[in-house]
Amino acid sequence: MLPLDFIDSIERQMGDELDLFCRAMQAPATTSVRLNDKLVIPDFIGKKVPWCDNAYYLDNRPKFTLDPLLHAGCYYVQDASSMFIDYILKKYVSKQSVVLDLCAAPGGKSTLISQYLGNDGLLVSNEVVRQRVFILSENIQKWGNGNTVVTHNKPSDFSERCTNFFDCILVDAPCSGEGMFRKDAKAIDEWSEKNVELCISRQRSILMDSWDALRPGGILIYSTCTFNTHENEDNANFIKNTLHADILPLDIPKEWGITETIGYHFYPHKVKGEGFYVCVFRKKDAPFATKKLKSDKLKRTVATECEDTLRSWILQPELWTLRQEDRFSIAYPIKFKELIDYFSTCLTCISTGFGVGEMRGKIPAPQHSLSMSKQIRKEEFVNIEIDKETALKYLRCEALPFENQPIGYLLLTYMSQPLGFVKNIGGHSNNMYPKEWRIRNL
Numbered sequence: 001m002l003p004l005d006f007i008d009s010i011e012r013q014m015g016d017e018l019d020l021f022c023r024a025m026q027a028p029a030t031t032s033v034r035l036n037d038k039l040v041i042p043d044f045i046g047k048k049v050p051w052c053d054n055a056y057y058l059d060n061r062p063k064f065t066l067d068p069l070l071h072a073g074c075y076y077v078q079d080a081s082s083m084f085i086d087y088i089l090k091k092y093v094s095k096q097s098v099v100l101d102l103c104a105a106p107g108g109k110s111t112l113i114s115q116y117l118g119n120d121g122l123l124v125s126n127e128v129v130r131q132r133v134f135i136l137s138e139n140i141q142k143w144g145n146g147n148t149v150v151t152h153n154k155p156s157d158f159s160e161r162c163t164n165f166f167d168c169i170l171v172d173a174p175c176s177g178e179g180m181f182r183k184d185a186k187a188i189d190e191w192s193e194k195n196v197e198l199c200i201s202r203q204r205s206i207l208m209d210s211w212d213a214l215r216p217g218g219i220l221i222y223s224t225c226t227f228n229t230h231e232n233e234d235n236a237n238f239i240k241n242t243l244h245a246d247i248l249p250l251d252i253p254k255e256w257g258i259t260e261t262i263g264y265h266f267y268p269h270k271v272k273g274e275g276f277y278v279c280v281f282r283k284k285d286a287p288f289a290t291k292k293l294k295s296d297k298l299k300r301t302v303a304t305e306c307e308d309t310l311r312s313w314i315l316q317p318e319l320w321t322l323r324q325e326d327r328f329s330i331a332y333p334i335k336f337k338e339l340i341d342y343f344s345t346c347l348t349c350i351s352t353g354f355g356v357g358e359m360r361g362k363i364p365a366p367q368h369s370l371s372m373s374k375q376i377r378k379e380e381f382v383n384i385e386i387d388k389e390t391a392l393k394y395l396r397c398e399a400l401p402f403e404n405q406p407i408g409y410l411l412l413t414y415m416s417q418p419l420g421f422v423k424n425i426g427g428h429s430n431n432m433y434p435k436e437w438r439i440r441n442l
Helices: 004-026 081-092 108-117 130-143 155-161 185-190 193-213 233-242 304-312 334-346 368-372 388-395
Strands: 032-035 055-057 075-077 098-101 122-126 148-151 166-172 214-224 245-247 259-261 263-266 276-283 320-325 328-333 349-352 354-360 363-366 382-385 408-414 417-424 429-431
Touching: 032 108, 075 108, 081 108, 081 166, 081 214, 081 263, 081 276, 098 108, 108 122, 108 130, 108 166, 122 334, 130 148, 130 349, 130 368, 148 334, 155 193, 166 193, 193 214, 193 233, 214 233, 233 245, 233 276, 304 320, 304 328, 304 354, 304 363, 320 334, 328 334, 334 349, 354 368, 363 368, 363 408, 363 417, 368 417, 388 408, 388 417
Parallel strands: 098 122, 098 166, 122 148, 166 214, 382 408
Antiparallel strands: 032 055, 032 075, 148 349, 214 276, 245 276, 259 263, 263 276, 320 328, 328 354, 354 363, 408 417, 417 429
16 A cells, blocks of 8 residues: 555646556566576566666566576566666766766666676776675676676765766665565555655765766766655756756657656656666766876785686686785786776775685685686586576585586586586585575575
């Protein structure tokens, strides 16, 4: 049941469409997925999402936990409306850009940005809430692109330490969550006019605190998953008038059903998706001086006795630099080495690039993030194709026997997609799937 105060507040906004809107809000939520480019299109998909590449609606919502391909990072379950970010990136953001996703957990938009940038650009994916930053890091690792840095910082940290660094900043702001009412009953219980006011204050604080991190001429994408004009159009005017930014137009086909105001609304009675609002801005040009990068505080070394082995596990090793962090070897793009090293000195980095190996004595063991990476050279390992039942046992971190297989590290695959490693030691194997990622309930 929709809150009566919410219906009263949205009535003026909806006008004659209020009844259609309310009925749509009582209907079941849509289900859509966005495919990773490491996966051949599967047979469970339905109609294509018109504004995003490799995105599809599903006719029914399966139990995704039971699909090993989800855990392998082959697709992401994401609302179709929020995938509109892909359309904006194509119009205004170069693939060579350095992009900051400021409020990124759980990682849907970050994985979308990462896929758009490919190996050409760099994504800094940030989450201020510590409990949420680790699921963000997990989803980034599963997606498998090495052009990412996951951070745990306040918005003001970026303005203070990374002034004028970013070509694009996405602020998918914490909001009152009206657009999630169909998917999350908790969002209905937590909604109130007072909470809307608190959200407005928080949103403007985030925008003000992070603004200096965007370079002059750079692109700001502001979005929410709510309907009201206070958190949307009023904040768009705040960005325009207080931060002195230009609002950028989007040429959108009418058949998509997206409503244009100051920015763009996705209403569930017009669009096959949940509630969403987005507006795009360009920061006005002005003379500036970028901070000089200083990365000499950190030593970047890899043990010479294992570097050849580690590099043999990576496709195109010439594109990646390796560094040692305690006993772990990390790979990240040579193209952005200086910048990533700088981020490592001035930000709280949860991960950079992807993990390759872990030193165990004098012999490196492959890290799980290597199995998720699109850069893994699979032929360097013995590949064991497993069925769904065995895959789910592996994902529960159960021990699996592999008789008549070589002793050492084996790469398990499901439908030819890497799931992770085991260490075969004879009569049984050690499951190397991260325990904090394991499936707990089926």
